[in-house]
Amino acid sequence: MHEIRVVLGDEQRSFVEALAMRLEQEPFIRVVAAVTRPEEVLRVVRAQPVDLAVLTVDRHGGLLDLGPRLSAARPELKLVGVAGTDDTATMARAVQAGFRAWIPKDVGICVLLDVLQAVCRGETWIPPGLLTLLLEHLLTEQEQKRRAEEPLAALTAREQQVLRAMSSGATRDEIARQLCISGNTVRTHTQSILTKLGVHTSLAAVTLARRAGVG
Structure with missing residues (x-):
């Protein structure tokens, strides 16, 4: 299997390091960096090849708004959002910022690994229970505009x-x-x-x- 090079970003050092340790156990994943600040994520992406950026996002976090800058720095990079909330507006912002997947923060490791591989294949992954809400939100925004x-x-x-x-x-x-x-x-x-x-x-x-x- 093709090696997946991943950078992890979360404001909580303990979470991002724990996730890095778990992902490193998988033979097909190499964690390039596990960082806590948006500037560090951008620096890593600019400095070396990365396939995926797995970033924790919320309505106030800088990691969410980092999406366009990361895509500009490395167009082939795919973005995966890890969220502690089901806020539809935040999810819509993430999709508009270029995120290809939206994963609950408490998701099981097997689901997470499946999603990472799917996104690398060019697929998009939104939890089925949230997909309808997301589409309704985007359509409402479009109509308001x-x-x-x-x-x-x-x-x-x-x-x-x-x-x-x-x-x-x-x-x-x-x-x-x-x-x-x-x-x-x-x-x-x-x-x-x-x-x-x-x-x-x-x-x-x-x-x-x-x-x-x-x-």
């Missing part, structure tokens, strides 16, 4: 620039400097944006924009 995009189509190119700057957190003065326009012009564009989007505050406009993927 579609609805949010509709009113944005009425904005002029300059208004879209102003809204994008607002979504990035820029102040009125910062927007004026970025776009080389006056503060009064920014105010005028902002009022027009609110009117066209059918909202009453800049915060509501930014929320709508972010749902549409702007900012």
Whole structure:
């Protein structure tokens, strides 16, 4: 069997070291590194060939958002998420970040090994009981984005620039400097944006924009 080179990442040193010891007992798995910080995972992936990154993810963890950077550093790398939660939104974020599998943290070793081999073969693995919830969440997100995009189509190119700057957190003065326009012009564009989007505050406009993927 082809040797699977794995990097493990978890904020808890005891967990990641215990998992490394168990996986090292398998003749077809070589644990390249077992680390606790996102920067360490990225460093390992950039430095040497790795087939799988098995990372513990949660809604606040940096390992989840590391996915795109790891894929950019090594496109052939496959990502496996180990989760202590069944939070559907977090699972959806993981899938969108490039994770190919979602494994409960208390999964048995036999299932874990099967999943690692399946992902190496190019398969995706989501627990059957969560797959329907994941698909419903992704479809709902897609519909919300579609609805949010509709009113944005009425904005002029300059208004879209102003809204994008607002979504990035820029102040009125910062927007004026970025776009080389006056503060009064920014105010005028902002009022027009609110009117066209059918909202009453800049915060509501930014929320709508972010749902549409702007900012």
